[in-house]
Amino acid sequence: MNHDIVRTRIEPAPSGSIHVGNARTALFNWLFARHHGGSFVLRVADTDAKRATEENYQAVLEDMRWLGLEWDEGPEVGGPSGPYRQSERFGLYDEAAQKLLASGAAYRCYCTPEELEAERARAQSEKRAPGYSGRCRHLTPSDIETFEAEGRASSVRFQVPEGRTITFHDEVLGEMSTELGLTPDFVIQRSDGSPTYMLAVTVDDLAMNITHIIRGNDLVASTARQILVREALGADGLPVFAHLPLLVDDKGRPLSKRWGDVAVRAYRDQGFMPEAMVNYLALLGWSFDDRTNIFSTEELIEKFSLERVGKNPAAFDISKLEWLNGHYIRGSHPDAIADALVSFCVRAGLPADTEEGVSILRRVTPLLTERMKRLTEAPPMIAFLFGGVEPDDKAAKALDGQDDYLRELSDRLASLDEWTTTSIEEAMRALAEERELKPKKAFQPVRAAVTGTLVSPPLFESLEILGRDETLVRLRRAAAK
């Protein structure tokens, strides 16, 4: 087949927000296609009607877009090989199944689930391989007639040829080969007429001219079976395979076994930026050299190659993601961060979605960007700008015995000609010097009185944004206690 025009694909199952392992696979496919000027296809694997809800389907599209992985062909953008939801391609799969049935590459299996289960249990207790025996391979016409008369449902199984060895090249793992002796005949079409993964993936990769199949290492073992189906369907040549190392959690367990908390959506809600997510994901199983960690999307496209994908499983480490996120927050335009912060503030109970709220956010965000690792850290730091704040325990302690000082300070601030960071700072430093107070000693009580905590954005700037009136109110109230 022609590999010059690169075509890759991602095939997420709509089981809710896509999890980071799939996101990483999607990213690598996307980067590879972009790097080679090829096409990236999105195909939704919703053949399992039980899990594929419309809501989950929408979540997949939304996650992909949030990550910035725009697809060239797929749902909503269309393309020459559509439709791109497997649930809408059943006719194609059935056609393929019929073709394989007609050529003798596949046969009808009338075994019931109960029979298969019994067979499996027996094999297990006798410590034999639990695979299907292939007993429906050579049913006589009268056997079939009997089964049909009984109303037994039938699935379609692929007849695995014996004594063959399938070999293929894997860009990550090298030359691979599988002896077919241990591969049982596998189902390609369920008794309800729906295709299994083996059929659907093969038919679609063929129909969509996919040249490079980049996917998780968990699919290595299924490659030989897909090659078999491919051949039986009359395809010549093979796509290039690349099996990516699996992602594991901090205890070394596969990430795919733990849904929900590892979903892309969860990270978005926890205040991570898509740029950070993409950069971090790229570092999992791929490296450019011995020192570079930070890559813009453009750099990733330029530098990405399958040769530099490693073989060993990678653990998802939230602290490195946080570091990158902080980096991208600092590098973003403050206004963009401010806008993104609105929803996080609202969710935290701060009325930031008003004109005034947005204005406050825009003014305070520049003070925030270099001290955030996650967007969710902002609301607690700026709550004092959205309402009075009761001092916490530490702040209350810092306020002890400061009445006179705070009163004096409030008088001085009240008489300032203008209310700017500079004028506030000058006044506060002057008073501190007169009283021979070290800066920290002088400023922490003020911070406590105004923000209710001992940790906040820079003080003088914060006071300027809070405004003179409210600052004085808070200082005097603290002094009066």
Next chain:
RNA sequence: GGCCCGGUAGUCUAGUUGGCCAAGGACGCCGCCCUCUCAAGGCGGAGAUCACGGGUUCGAAUCCCGUCCGGGCUACCA
């Protein structure tokens, strides 16, 4: 059980044809500096018997064999 994949510091990794590696970078951690707090930034530090055991070689993280550990597949899931 069988087949397959993997194993460099807590984590991501560099290390492609053996010597420049008594193993480099990054996150995290610890300390110092800066400093109105917290961060950011700067500087420094601890942390890896290169899973283990044998070989081959003047020399191995890098080659060979074995062992152990982890994982995947072995479904009418994908």
